[in-house]
Amino acid sequence: MIKIYFNPGCPELIFSIGAIMANKNIGKEEEEHLVAFIAVNPYEMDIEESEIKKDIVDRAEDMIAQTEKGAKTIISPEKIFDEISVPDEIIILNIHPLNQEELAYLMNFFERHQDNISLWVDSSNYWSPGVVKYLRTYGRAQILFDGEKSCLQMLAESGFEVRPEWQAAANAIARASTENEWATRYLAALLAANMIDNNCEEGMKNYFEAFARAADEVWKNKRDQNLDDLVSNFIACDKEYRLLKKALEEIATDPEDYSFPLAKAAGRPIGYLRLKDVNPALDLNALLEFGTAKFPWLFLIFYNIDDKYNVLANSEVIPLDKIESWLEEQQEIDVILNRLEKAVINFKK
Numbered sequence: 001m002i003k004i005y006f007n008p009g010c011p012e013l014i015f016s017i018g019a020i021m022a023n024k025n026i027g028k029e030e031e032e033h034l035v036a037f038i039a040v041n042p043y044e045m046d047i048e049e050s051e052i053k054k055d056i057v058d059r060a061e062d063m064i065a066q067t068e069k070g071a072k073t074i075i076s077p078e079k080i081f082d083e084i085s086v087p088d089e090i091i092i093l094n095i096h097p098l099n100q101e102e103l104a105y106l107m108n109f110f111e112r113h114q115d116n117i118s119l120w121v122d123s124s125n126y127w128s129p130g131v132v133k134y135l136r137t138y139g140r141a142q143i144l145f146d147g148e149k150s151c152l153q154m155l156a157e158s159g160f161e162v163r164p165e166w167q168a169a170a171n172a173i174a175r176a177s178t179e180n181e182w183a184t185r186y187l188a189a190l191l192a193a194n195m196i197d198n199n200c201e202e203g204m205k206n207y208f209e210a211f212a213r214a215a216d217e218v219w220k221n222k223r224d225q226n227l228d229d230l231v232s233n234f235i236a237c238d239k240e241y242r243l244l245k246k247a248l249e250e251i252a253t254d255p256e257d258y259s260f261p262l263a264k265a266a267g268r269p270i271g272y273l274r275l276k277d278v279n280p281a282l283d284l285n286a287l288l289e290f291g292t293a294k295f296p297w298l299f300l301i302f303y304n305i306d307d308k309y310n311v312l313a314n315s316e317v318i319p320l321d322k323i324e325s326w327l328e329e330q331q332e333i334d335v336i337l338n339r340l341e342k343a344v345i346n347f348k349k
Helices: 013-023 049-068 077-085 100-113 129-137 151-157 164-174 181-200 205-220 225-253 261-265 284-294 320-326 333-346
Strands: 002-006 035-039 089-093 117-122 142-145 270-275 298-305 308-314
Touching (some): 002 013, 013 089, 013 151, 035 205, 117 151, 151 164, 164 181, 181 225, 205 225, 225 270, 225 284, 261 333, 284 298, 284 308, 298 333, 320 333
Parallel strands (some): 002 089, 089 117, 270 298
8 A cells, every 4th residue: 555644734745646646557457556645744644553454444345345236446445455465655745844853753753664665755944964864874765855846846857757737736836826727726625625624623534535636636637526516615605705794894884783782882792693504615714703803892603514503703802711601501593692792791801
C-alpha cells in the first residue's frame, strides 16, 4: 500500500499528488495499488496503524460483497489484501518542523520508517543542513527539499511528468487566486467541504475526501461529479450568505423594526436569524461574526441541517458561558427569545 502523508494547509499539493499517482500508474491493472491519503501535522505522523488497517479490511470486504453482486470494482479485493500484507511505501509532501519538538517527532518517524519512505518533498526553509544530510544518508528516500521551489517544480525537475497546466493551477491555488479556472474549482470545492465538516462536526472528513478526489481527477483527467456538487454548493451558499448579510444590514438600520422593543429601548439591541434546512456548506460562523457586529449585545442563529437542530450565539458584551446558560432549556424559539430579551436587559456588566 502507498501512504501519502501531506500538509492539509497546502491545497496546491493536489497537483503534486496527481503527478505522483500518474508516475506510478496507480489504478492501472499492471500497477494496481491501494493508496491512503493522510493529512497530518508533525504531531500526528504516528497515526494508529490498526485503525488504518481496519478501514482497509472493511473496504476490501465491502468490495468482495459488491463483486459477488456483479458490480465492477476499481481494485480487486484480493489485491487489497495483498497490499495489506506487504510493507507500505511512504511518501511525504510539505510536512516540516516549525520547532525542535516537531523536529523530534519527524526524526522519530523517519528512523522507524526509513526503509519504507521512498520520497519526501518539502518547499520550506525549516531544515538545517545537518538534518538534510542525515535524511539523505540513511534509508532509501529520495529527499527533495528547496525553499525556493514548489513541490511540483521539484517533482518535475526530478523526472516526474508534470503538465504545464498543472503547474499554472498549482501556483494559482498557492496564491488563492481565482484567475485560474482549475484552481478556482478546487478552492471552491475545498472551501465547501471544509464548511460541511465545521457545520456537521465531522473533523476534516469531507475536506480530505474532496482533496483525494481532486488529485484523482487531475491525473485521470476525468471530471468528478462530487466535486461539481461541492462547487455548486459553494456558489449557492455564497449567494445565500450575501442575501442574509443584506437582510441583517437592513434590519439593523431600520428605525421601524420592532423586534425586541424593550431591549432596543434600553440601548441593548438583539438580532437573530431563523434558518430552516440550511445548506451544510453555508459559512455560519462568518454569518455569526457579521451579525454580532450589527447586534453587539446579542446575536443568534437558529438553524437545522437535515434533522439536526442547533443554535449559535455570540456577544461583544456578555460572556459566552452566560449566554449558553440562558440557552440550556429546550423550549420553543419564541419562548427562548422572549426570555433572552429579559435576561439581556437585566444583565449587569
